[in-house]
Amino acid sequence: MSKYQIECISLCKKYTRNKQIVNAVDNINLCISTNEIVIIKGRSGAGKSTLLNLMCGLIKPTQGKVMIENNSINEVSNHVLSRLLLNQVGIIFQSFNLLPTYSVFENIEIGIIPKRLKQRIDKENIISLLERFNLKDNIYSLPSELSVGQQQKVAIIRTLVKEPSIIFADEPTGSVDDETAGEILESLLNLQRDKQVTLVLATHGNIIEQYADNVFTIENGRIKN
């Protein structure tokens, strides 16, 4: 039994672009303990998003494996991976990935529908989170009617409402103003503190480095330090 919650072992991801092989992630070994705040730093195109996507099982590695709570997520069945993503892992995308034809409430609700197939959705919880993020008035708005910052907040609420034990956030403040970025980071840190969540953040800036337990710098698909 590993003492780490997340482990990347000899992780590689290669793409073929214009008939050339690109090593987006090149032999990365990484260990993250429970409740840690980990920052993966790097310039655009360094391989942060690819690494994050590999760590949460959204894409398959070319080589190596990712272990989450001693399960190799590349080897488990789709059913197990879905359960992991539903119950333990929350993902905040750089591009929010909200469903454009669904309202704010529905976009949040959809994250827990498979969990609550036979139960009632806890609407009160969703509404209180919307209140906390000053989005209660936008409950029936479509994503296109929201500002970029508000869309990111909806994406965060969608993750929070699932109450995961690990959150992967890809540039969560990348496209918002400083004030909204502060709000978002504060809520993520509060969540980490209150709910004992492991937080893995990919960023190209120097945000909240002072709060991080570990900072990894990635360059050309390799961990630098």
Place this chain on the structure above:
Amino acid sequence: MNYLIKELLRHRWRTITGITGYIIATFFLLLILSINSVNEKDSLGILKGTGTHFIAYIPSNTSCCVSCDNEGVNKGGSLFAEGVFTMMLNNDMITNIKKIPGVKDAAPYLLYKLFHEKFNTEISLGGIDTTNVATINNVCASADILAGKYLSNNPNEIVAEESFVMAHNLSIGDTLKLYGGKLILAGIINSGIKPGKADIYAPIENVRTILKEKLKCISPGFDMNIVLVEVTDARIQKRVIDQMKKEMNYLSLSSYNCYEPASNVITIIERTSLILSLIVFIFLIVFSVRTQLTLLMERSREIGILKSLGWSNSLLGRQIILISLIQSFIGATVGCLLGVLIIWLMNGNNLLFFDLVKFQVHFRSISTLIIISITGGTIASVFPILKLHSTTAGDMINNYL
């Protein structure tokens, strides 16, 4: 289910497009099946009645049976069939022949020929059971009448073949002194080429009376010299003939072999119909697969997001199947209703395609189409589901399908 209905309603245009595809496909398929059904019914109806008949008799001197004929030969007349003298047959033979699988009906026939000095030729007289289908196809029918009337209960009335009438300058109402009696020509007939063709015809009971003096053993139980046989379908005539020869090897069986080309054409029509239906089914499947794959492509990002949120492949797969089934069912139902309405309007206003092709809707076609559409929808959803299983959430979000 709530999400499913929301999904269908939310992407109204996508849903309408999917359903419209099924409507158009089903509508045209119904038209094809309706034309096909009428065509098949008409052509098979004609062909199934072609080559379904033959005659059975026992030539004289066959060593099987006791001949009760043929004093007539000595008197210048004889029972005959196809140019040979024949024996009288027992009524039990009709019963036995009718028991053979594939035999639709069998009828007695009494065919006699006698030389008449006045006409300076042999004149054949056929005694028929006028209403029997085997008689109609093997000898003559009321539909073959050219002038006058068909046979009635009048024991003196006969009908004569057109060629015979013309050769001897006869007219309707003429009284002919034939076979020792006075026979009135009631009708002129042209029966075409038939195995049991004669010069004149009369009901079999009357012919028995006419020939009573000429035949030695016209007695109960021996009423005919030929059995006219009708089978249910041209395709089984050979089998019936073989079976009869096996059971009654003393019989001589004779047909015009029309059943062979008829049987071939029926087979061709049935195969064409089957192939057409198969093409229709394949078309529907290909169309459905294409529709469902297009929907998957369009929803790729959305499905990728749902997968990343923890929606399992089985949950998403169920949705794809249900969406496909709902669309195919609604589309097929509306398409069928539309087809029925159009066909009803066309038939109501006597509109024919190319002045010839008529449409006829069968309930069976509608239910078949709905079942085919739903089956097509189900099969069509298999491919997107396979795609769903083989693609990761990340690739779907990035639309690497």
